[in-house]
């Protein structure tokens with residue numbers, strides 16, 4: 001396949017889960033890649049896994065300097081960037097009365113503030129035309145119990161998809177779309193529910209599965225295929241969509 005032949009692409013949060021799988025599909029489609037992560041072992045492991053042709057960088061979303069330096073590295077390495085998949089994010093589902101200020105600030109800083117200022121820094125290095133895919137969540141399209149602050153971060157992303165098309169489509173040729181997955185089987189769940197036993201984890205996962213009309217969680221492969229489409233020229237008339245990929249959980 002060569003749907004991304006000659007394209008230069010950045011994936012944030014490309015060291016695990018959906019981002020890592022998307023990195024593999026981008027490579028298979030012919031793209032050149034820069035991938036970021038935050039955990040040093042994951043950065044190292046991903047560099048080995050994806051090989052020397054990919055630049056794997058550590059860039060912490062909580063640090064705006066890291067975001068600005070990342071944009072500079074992108075410009076130095078690629079000149080112009082054709083595709084950005086702003087995917088790095090964390091999840092934290094808790095009862096409303098158990099979300100404290102630190103939880104709230106961490107969620108908004110990684111999931112909203114970081115892509116906001118990274119995008120600002122990337123504008124000068126974006127090609128015209130170029131495609132940006134943002135990472136949302138189906139939770140911003142429903143009112144799931146305990147999703148509160150997390151869902152609000154993804155609602156902000158969904159809104160930015162529209163606002164940034166107004167700001168940057170006609171002036172810079174950058175088009176924006178969002179993917180909003182439902183529950184996808186990635187390491188995210190273990191990070192979110194740290195400390196629980198295997199048995200409790202299984203009960204939690206069964207509960208999630210029971211709520212999905214398709215009868216299962218989605219896979220990273222299924223989300224990555226949608227990202228490849230939105231990143232590629234095949235979708236050049238697809239602008240400003242927020243694509244829900246959730247096994248019908250939101251609509252049924």
Ligand SMILES: NC(=O)c1ccc[n+]([C@@H]2O[C@H](COP(=O)([O-])OP(=O)(O)OC[C@H]3O[C@@H](n4cnc5c(N)ncnc54)[C@H](OP(=O)(O)O)[C@@H]3O)[C@@H](O)[C@H]2O)c1
Pocket residue numbers: 012013014015016017018019036037038039040042043059060061062087088089090091110135136137138180181182183184185186187188189191
């Ligand atoms: N899984 C789901 O059910 C689901 C559903 C809807 C939306 N999403 C969204 O999809 C995105 C990816 O999630 P995933 O399921 O693939 O999770 P994941 O396997 O935990 O991957 C998260 C990625 O984000 C990176 N990251 C986390 N904190 C970071 C920080 N402070 N700075 C920079 N990078 C950071 C991680 O880097 P390291 O590996 O280096 O730690 C990793 O590459 C997230 O935005 C998530 O909200 C996931």
